[in-house]
Amino acid sequence: MCGIVGVTSKSPVNQLIYDALLLLQHRGQDAAGIVTAVGTKFFMHKARGMVRDVFRTRNMRALPGTIGLGQVRYPTAGNAYSEEEAQPFYVNAPFGLVLVHNGNITNAHALKKELFGIDRRHLNTESDTEVLINILAHELELAARDLPLTAVEVFKAISAVHRRVKGSYAVVAMIAGYGLVAFRDPYGIRPLCIGSMPGADGTEWMIASESVALEGTGHHFERDIAPGEAVFIDMDGQLHAQQCAVAPSLNPCVFEFVYLARPDSVIDGISVYHARLNMGETLAQRVINTLPPNEIDVVIPIPESSRPSAMQLAQKLGKPYREGFVKNRYVGRTFIMPGQSVRKKSVRQKLNAIGMEFKGRNVLLVDDSIVRGTTSKEIVQMAREAGANKVYMASAAPPVRFPNVYGIDMPTNSELIAHGRTTEEIRQYIGCDALIYQDVDAMKRAVSALNPALAGFEASCFDGHYITGDVTAADFDAILTQRSSQPQDEETADRTRLALQNASE
Amino acid sequence: MCGIVGVTSKSPVNQLIYDALLLLQHRGQDAAGIVTAVGTKFFMHKARGMVRDVFRTRNMRALPGTIGLGQVRYPTAGNAYSEEEAQPFYVNAPFGLVLVHNGNITNAHALKKELFGIDRRHLNTESDTEVLINILAHELELAARDLPLTAVEVFKAISAVHRRVKGSYAVVAMIAGYGLVAFRDPYGIRPLCIGSMPGADGTEWMIASESVALEGTGHHFERDIAPGEAVFIDMDGQLHAQQCAVAPSLNPCVFEFVYLARPDSVIDGISVYHARLNMGETLAQRVINTLPPNEIDVVIPIPESSRPSAMQLAQKLGKPYREGFVKNRYVGRTFIMPGQSVRKKSVRQKLNAIGMEFKGRNVLLVDDSIVRGTTSKEIVQMAREAGANKVYMASAAPPVRFPNVYGIDMPTNSELIAHGRTTEEIRQYIGCDALIYQDVDAMKRAVSALNPALAGFEASCFDGHYITGDVTAADFDAILTQRSSQPQDEETADRTRLALQNASE
Amino acid sequence: MCGIVGVTSKSPVNQLIYDALLLLQHRGQDAAGIVTAVGTKFFMHKARGMVRDVFRTRNMRALPGTIGLGQVRYPTAGNAYSEEEAQPFYVNAPFGLVLVHNGNITNAHALKKELFGIDRRHLNTESDTEVLINILAHELELAARDLPLTAVEVFKAISAVHRRVKGSYAVVAMIAGYGLVAFRDPYGIRPLCIGSMPGADGTEWMIASESVALEGTGHHFERDIAPGEAVFIDMDGQLHAQQCAVAPSLNPCVFEFVYLARPDSVIDGISVYHARLNMGETLAQRVINTLPPNEIDVVIPIPESSRPSAMQLAQKLGKPYREGFVKNRYVGRTFIMPGQSVRKKSVRQKLNAIGMEFKGRNVLLVDDSIVRGTTSKEIVQMAREAGANKVYMASAAPPVRFPNVYGIDMPTNSELIAHGRTTEEIRQYIGCDALIYQDVDAMKRAVSALNPALAGFEASCFDGHYITGDVTAADFDAILTQRSSQPQDEETADRTRLALQNASE
């Protein structure tokens, strides 16, 4: 995951982009970067770390200009599909481009071969963002070969990008001396929205991953960028927009609503908070169908993102909602000392139970989702040790059964507790007295009820349906078989990626 | 505020102290430090910043040994009473001492003069902790002048420290080659507790500001250190304890229960979480006496620490509890750019309202306390802009009317909204439709009900009674008058401090 | 000035490039950078500072591969012609190029406009090296448009570079996946030479600014690269060479022999040390013609580079050679403290006189050259204060009368003491009892005697003849007049540069 932002203004934008990145920090804490421009000259600073650590006064002073963009990146080490290397990326021909990207390109490997062999463009990293910026650069070069660069050529190039690139991509880019460009893949998998603020000298435009970044910086939320749509804000602050995809259809990633986005964001017309309340409501119905209500004394959320669902569920059940777990907000490291054994880390360092809320009670724990199951298992154990009588577990999301290829950091099949297991098998593993999962369709209905205009969801982790059509759930099983019969070295990992992506053409 | 920890073990303690400091990080995010020892040799690392930023692998590797201590410090710049300079502190005569301290010495200025003029000890900072370590050093020198250093001499020295020093102090110290020492002022204003973990080679002891640090690192909570008590753990891991004060009496700082401590800590026999629930319960009674219940549609806490009180209040009122505000967890800076005006920062960058919980409703906002009133005023405004019909405000703590001299960062009289104002005047300033404060006695009863053994509370901010007897509320008014008639330069600040502390002898 | 190096080997090259840069450190102490490659992937590290400060173990470990290049850069801040920004530079299309450059492009401004307007390539700095790499990139793209890239296309592209670019340039570049390229401008102004070391797996090639870098790393000096010649070493270690200029002619910068190069280097067939001896020899003749020999008691060099000339001069005169000045090798800074006046810095902090060598004697001081005259003036004063009877000054180089546009950091006309002044006027300013300058033709003869194949020298500072033909001494006077009648702000500086460079087309 990443959070991205772009701004054009009449006054300096460095602090504004910084503030917006802080509001998007939950989307990525691994690295951060900002580029600004004065005339055709770019100024960049990027580094690993959180926003407040990456940008010092001297860095901020070296980011002048009234136009710019920024990114925060999620840590995704060791994940074959992950977004690598620090953003923004820069290429100098044609025009001079910088670009930030949230998502994952599924045919990156094939595109790389084209770029290298045919377009003679050099890629120096494994990042699919570097692929994307070079594809855009190449298409801009073609579109504007003998023409001046205007919105027409920009949109022509982005149309070509849509034709060549597969996967998820919400993008903000700058063309040196020309303006700010933003676009979203034809399925609208990753979010992107526009806000504005009127000023004496003209309108300030901000484009960001989530509406909180707009509102938290005082901008008026204008609208979401449509799937396949491109937006170009020229140096005069004029906004041009055009649909650049052939058959766009809005299928946002359902995980944004489950746990990724901030609850106070509104994405594609849906309040994330409201979506979570609705998921709590439908989950309550499943609980009622499974457990006699008088078996439950108290509803306890597992912090943080499950709280709205749990609260609504508790209200629906008519049971007290109590925050029995305290989350440790300050995360540290385990250091490897020479000749010293490592103390086993556990969920206990992240969570602590308040005894009086568990002692002698039947507790219904609510989590937003269950991925590997190991954390759930430890939490159930903690609840028992805190004196709980019976421990029930409810998940606001359905079973996570398949990997994600659209930019969410998710383990492989074999590590997903729900992959190939029944609910009863999972319950036994976790060790709770009952386990209640949200239903896939119920979840989709609960969320889409808030915006009937939605075509559907990118919900492949739950339903195995990969919306871009170039990947299938069967591929992963094949890969899994292949993997387990081969030495898992780096080369293999690469071949694995190759296999998958060749399958997509 | 600070968080402190000390450990004696049979295995390396660097990671353990690091983990404990992370669990105490909420008590101070400005600086962090660790000292360990091998034989008589100390190893220290301290710096400004949060724990995870201050300690890197190379620093951790340079902290060997099975005994050590650490501290996290609160930012207190510009506060005349504040704890300054990075801890731990070190003096090399006698024996070699290192020390960490949570609290504030109220007669530091007079002690400094004694140390400089009579004891000929050099103080190189403005820190009262440097005063404290030198007083301890001097008394250890006297107590063990012609004797070997044993628990007897250590306790004799600490008894002398209690006689000379006034104010609040929870302390952990190491004597090179002898062991770990911990003690608490005779009123027990700041918390300190002991935990243990059995091991094959002997018991591992941990002493920490809060019980979460013990439990989060797998230690069994043994007990609180009593007011005036000293504990000495020698190099064999033997724990010695003795009351070293003449008339100790347990009067913990009530602010620990209001908002300082983690809810999952138990301090002086009282669950902080339970104390907050009780405060919500008594506050509910005040609300009922003030407002017709049907005037309230929903109870909304102002995150974070007011949640338990608000939850209990809502339950007592029979009204829905809703988390209508989302807190921005990632805090950044406002950079001063040459020739650039600074964007006004507001509560909006820290909090965001979820519209659907406010629209058309009468909301009762609950905060843990109201200090300057400026934040409350902005929050009320935000609630109205989010569409609230009526906005009521309730404070789980009584009006804050007086400064704090025991180590809590609190503004001066003139900045306290409740200093010299009626509740109606405050309500008008804040702009809410009703304002309900907790009652001082009700608060004390609500918390002390959980441990009848308590003598009382250090609650000077609320009741103007300074328990160490060397400061009075009248002093502050005198200072205030003096201040406003003088240029507020550094020298003045110093003279102010002088005046106060001279008054205390 | 800069020092550059490139290596292709069968084993890792990071340490080798590092060692070579140390041997070239005298050519630039402001910044340093290395790029290596594995396959088509580049690894780069560059920063301001000296080589030993810029490269730490972690940086070196991140520079894998058996091919690479590096650079050290001279500080040239505030000089309109200076080489700016850290090298190496990188462009990703076509192929992926990195490049280091020693010299200065005199038509950079005009090329920039072509690149931006016609080639649509983005330049993000003021560096002429960025211009050069983009010209090379563009010409490579054209040369290999529909062809595979071989030595033929590489040489075709470099021929085009020679046609478009004016000024001085010794260049080493890498083409990702293809090999190492090196070339020198058609006048051979800046030096570049090739060395080799046989190995079990094949020959290791090193290309460097000076022969000391080859020999100090154990390489056999092969030959200088000819003016206009290009060398391409492919991935198999095969060296291809071709003359790419139309009418090349060897005119090395005479300043390399005067003071830039290390005495133990051999440049274009001439031992720098020997050249300096010869200059001392011819200077001796001028001294004899000016002063009665018995008027001179001792010959004292002004360290460092004048020592060989002074030694030979002393021998020729039959006078003792004595090192009466000690140079302070450790240079520091003068810090600006708020509200504190700055102690005046003087030559005394760089040089110290040994009294016994001056007291009561007639001394002949020998310097390599006299630029501003301010240092000479102070040194004469020091000699007098040390007790010298008479103080004569001799300069191994002729009067410096004109600015340099080929990459040597030299002040403008108005700051050159010899610009428009007679020798007697200069003598009066410096305050010595006699002043003897080398003669321009004598200097040229003294050096060229060591290699009759030389066409001539780039000696514009002395003779006002700018060999590339696009700049004339008259231009500088025009600029100077213009400058003095205009506010000297940044914009003016830019216009100045523009004027000069437009004049060159």
Add this chain to the structure above:
Amino acid sequence: MCGIVGVTSKSPVNQLIYDALLLLQHRGQDAAGIVTAVGTKFFMHKARGMVRDVFRTRNMRALPGTIGLGQVRYPTAGNAYSEEEAQPFYVNAPFGLVLVHNGNITNAHALKKELFGIDRRHLNTESDTEVLINILAHELELAARDLPLTAVEVFKAISAVHRRVKGSYAVVAMIAGYGLVAFRDPYGIRPLCIGSMPGADGTEWMIASESVALEGTGHHFERDIAPGEAVFIDMDGQLHAQQCAVAPSLNPCVFEFVYLARPDSVIDGISVYHARLNMGETLAQRVINTLPPNEIDVVIPIPESSRPSAMQLAQKLGKPYREGFVKNRYVGRTFIMPGQSVRKKSVRQKLNAIGMEFKGRNVLLVDDSIVRGTTSKEIVQMAREAGANKVYMASAAPPVRFPNVYGIDMPTNSELIAHGRTTEEIRQYIGCDALIYQDVDAMKRAVSALNPALAGFEASCFDGHYITGDVTAADFDAILTQRSSQPQDEETADRTRLALQNASE
């Protein structure tokens, strides 16, 4: 080796101390530190690295005040007698002291035991400087127990220091609020001198290791501090001086004249440069006695410090003096790369021969001294490869036969080429055609001729006579035998030191 400096002024001293440390940088490049004081408050900055790297603007700004001291330290890792840990050192009782020290305490181990066991002072490092500051602190405490601190008490304390401490020590210290103290051991082994500069508000005093630091900062050289003498400059700028040793006698370390000090310094009345000329003169006589003059074509110094001796020698022989070797001034590191073999470093990276000065000639190489012999061997080989016909070697110092215990970094007996070998055996090892050593007595006469007041020299490396009387050459043989029969672990190293130092009581 170290360089130390102290200043009392009427204006800020930070830049002044910085400039002085630069002038002393040749005495130590491993670490640097400065302490200044305002009133009784000390400000310190120290770190590893050279002066220009250690002090940045922010560090300099944090060093206010008109009194202060500083130090540069030589790298002495792995030498049992070496000065460890960064200086200045600080102790806070009594008064507050900071101290810098050049030299080595030979009874440090015994003193440590006294400090720990009797004085109960904690030592946290292996540094003998920490021992020294604690001895001084303890004696100041005793001397001024019931008295005000004046020059009388300071001199009483230093007299006691002289009685307790053995070895070499030139010291500058500050007593917070009282003034600057400087003293030199009773044999005056390490240098220390005083300079002054008159000012409108009073005299500025500077105390430094060498006279160049005084003169290079514009101070008038007053005099050397006498052996055993102490100097105290009080807060009014009044200088008090007193002899504090019982039987002082001036025996400066002869190595200062051989190669340590800068040639332009005057130490204990002797010009270092003149001393080197004299050594060249007497060495010439030895050469004449050994070799037929017509066998020598040219005299070539091995840079840097042998140049004056070689120049004088050449003149005496009537042979040309030629600088045939060029020293590489920029020293780097050899990085250890995982799985990569290390390129062998050689003298060739530090020195380069200029072929034309060697080819076909009989060369007489002159070095200041020969320690291990390995470098000499390589240099002879380089001369031969450069084409020399015959290669003779002359050493301006006599054979180095014994270790140094007074602060000079010198290898152990077994590594000294001259330990137990005849000149012929050494010549064979080095591989030269003739080897001429200075004679011990001739050297002493040559230097002492310049100041007849000298009692003698600390010349133990050459004559085996350890002037402080607590160490004998025989001890080292005993240790050597012991060492070779024992595992050379850290504990052994410690025991070795113990044995030596116990022998001294």
